[in-house]
Amino acid sequence: MSHLLMLLLLLGHVPPVDPLSCYICMFPTITPADCLFTQDCAKGQQCLSSMAIGTQGVFRVVLYEKGCAITSQCGLSGEKFASGLNFTYSNVCCETDLCNADSTSSRPRPPFFSPLLTLVLVLL
Template sequence: MSHLPILLLLLGHIPPVDPLSCYICMFPTITPADCLFTQDCARGQQCLSSIAIGTQGALRVVLYEKGCAITSQCGLSGEKYASGLNFTYTNVCCEADLCNADSASSRPRPPFLAAFSPLLTLVLVLL
């Protein structure tokens, strides 16, 4: 007797896997505390945290990104040029709900940064 019908019957009753939930940033941001939103990832994706450090002469800008990523984006690091800055980036992924939270995001920001962070991020993205 073949076990195939029994196997197919059992597979049909396996509950679907809940999607992974990750923190996301609406735009690259200058502090991980600005990544307050969450998103359910597509099947097979992981939570991503990315840090990009841009320099031009004495100017240094650090941008943070969070979201969902396909496995091939995980563990990548490299360089890219954007908005007149040379960026060095590093991508890190994890596979648990909201695992891309950063301990730095729980630290309070200085009031100046808290007030102007979204505006400064928008200016940097538009450059």
């Protein structure tokens, strides 16, 4: 009985674990620098950085997304067809606070697009 009481007292003094904090994008964006907001993730989630390259002929657009993700979304890559474009995407996750900041130098630089064109592509 005294061992159980001692265990309960010890468990009561364990400090709570702070949630993982990650950068997020409000919507897919053409530059990772637009993802300046942060969010606390749910227990068991990791920070996600995702990049999708869409092409149709010579037309090319690169979209970035950041946020919290369940582990089954981590390490995924593949292809999708959306808005008349063939997208190749890849997801990368990490497990420390704000680790999905990303260095834009390691990513391909997207061609210049007007914000209106990007909005149209995202909404289609």
